[in-house]
Amino acid sequence: MNALPASVYTDFQGLAALKHQARQDQAGSLAQVARQFESLFMQMMLKQMRQANLSEGLLESSNTRFYRDMYDQQLALHLSESGGLGIGAMLQRQLGGQVDETSKPISGLDSYRDHPAAVTPSGLHGKKLKSGGAEATVASAPAPAASIDTPEAFVRNLWSSAEQAAAAVGVEPEALLAQAALETGWGQHLIHTADGRSSHNLFNIKADARWQGERVFRETLEYIDGVAVKRREAFRVYDSYQQSFQDYLAFLSGSPRYAEAMQQSGDSAAYFSALQQAGYATDPHYAKKVLRVMGGEEMRQALVPIQGQDNRPI
Template sequence: MSSFQSISGQSLGSLDQLKAAASRDPKGAARETAKQFEALFMQEVMKSMRASTLSSGMLDNNATQLGTEMLDTQFAGKLSGLPGGLSDAITRQLQRQMGVPDLSPESVRKASQTTLAQALPALATKGIPNHVQSFIQKHDAAARAASAASGIPASFMVAQAAHESGWGKREITGTDGSKSYNVFGIKATPGWTGKTVDVQTTEVINGQAHKVTARFRAYGSYDEAFKDYARMISSNERYAKVVAHAQNGNAAGFARGLQQAGYATDPAYAEKLAKTIQTTQRVQSTLA
C-alpha cells in the first residue's frame, strides 16, 4: 500500500505541472505525465521483483543497494512511453478528463462514420438528395480533420468542395481519366512541386466567359486535397479575412471574401457558394 501511496504522491506534482501546461500543449502535457507515472509504476514493479528474489547478503550494502536502485530507475525510464504500453492508456484517460479530443485520423474517421450512419435516415426525411448524402459521407472525415488543424468549419470546406465539383459530378480528371482528387479546383501555381493535370475550364474575363486550358494540382487522396486547401487558405495573407469570417461562422462573409480575394472569376461565386454552405449546414445540424 505504501508503494502506491508513494506513486500517487509523486504523480500529484506531475499533475500540477500538467494543469499549468494544459493551456499551452494539453496533449503533450498529458503524454509526459503519463510517461512519468508509468516510469514510477515500473520502478515499484522492479522493486517488488527484487524483494522476492533470494539474495545471499554477502555483498549487499548501502552502496550496492543505491546502485541497484539507480539501475532500476534507468531501466524503468527506458521501458516507459513505448507504443501500446501503460502510458498510452493513461494518456487517453487524462485527455478525456481534460476534455482534449482524440484527433487522430483513424479516430476522426470512425467517429464521423458512426455519426453519419445514425444521421443519414434523418437526412432522407428532410429532403436531402442521395448524391448530397453520398458526397458528405465521403468527405466528412477529411473535412473534420482539416477543420481541427485550421479552424475553418468542416461544413464550409465540404460546401466549397461540393460547389467546385458539382457535388462530385464534375471532379477534375487527367486526359487519361486518372483522378486528381482536386475537389477544390486549386490551380497549380509556380511554386507547386506536386503532380498536375491540364484541364479545359471556363474563366470569366471582362464579363465574358472564355474556354481556357489551365493547370491544376493533383493529389493522392481526398485527405491530401482537404489538408492542402486548409493549409493554403490559413497560411496565405491574401485569405486572412476569409479565415476570420470562417472562424466566426460567418458563411456569407466567408463566401464574399473568397470572391474578393480572387479565388474564382464567376461574379456570382459568393452567392452560389453561400447557398451551398446553407445546404451543408442543414446537414450538419442533423449530424449534431
C-alpha cells in the first residue's frame, strides 16, 4: 500500500492513511513520517518567529492571525515535502532508514539542507564572508575538549597537567585533582560563559583586579561569619585546563598570603588547612572536604588505570 502523505495540514484522511501504512509497513512509511515530523518542527519555528515580531498594526485582528497561522502551517508542510531543512532525512537515517542521495562535497546552505549531520565548520575556516559591505574572516575552530563525564575521565584527562603543577607546588597530583574535583563536581559543574563555552576554571579562581583576561559573572556561596551568603562574583576564563593549572600555581606563588601554605605542601592536610586559613576559601570545612575527596573511593578507583607496578601513580 502506497498512500500519499497528507498534502495539507487539515487532511485528516491522509493522516489516517499514513497511520495505517505505518502499521502495515514501517520501513516504507518512515520517510513520510519523518517529513511530517519536520513539518511540525518548522511550524513551531515559524510560530516563534511570528511571536518575536511586533504587532502589524491596526489591520491586525484575531481573524488575520488565524489565517496567518493556517498559511504558516501549510507553508511548513510544503517546505518539508520539498526538501526542508534536512531534519526529516537525518531522522530517517537515525531510525535506520535509507535516504536516496548521491555523494557530493559538503559546502554551503544547500549541502547543509541535504546533509545536516555531516556539515562541519571546517569548510568555512579561513574564508572571508561579506555582509552589508563588511568583511570578516572566519577563524579556525579550536580542537574539541576531551570529554569529562566520570571521575575516571576527569583524572585521566587532567593527570598530566596536574602532575606538572603538583611538582611545582610540592604536593601529590591527586591532591590538586581532589581540590579541582571538589570545586567543579568532578568537572560536571564547571562555570560556562554566556555563549556556552567552558571557562576551564578548575579551581574557581575569581577575576580580581590583577586579572586582565576574559571573565564571567556567576552567583556563588560565600561564608561570612559562618553564614552562607549568595553573591555575584567574577571568575577567570581560560583557554584550556592546562592554563587553569598554570594560573593556579601563579596565583598561589604570586601572593604572600599563601606563602605558609606553600611551605607546608609536603603534607596535604597541612597544605589545605593553611590555604583555608589564608582565605583561599570561606567555607570553614573546605580543607576537610578536599581531603575527603582525595581519600574517597571515587578517587581511588579513578587512579587505578594510571598506577604503576609499585601501586603508585606514574
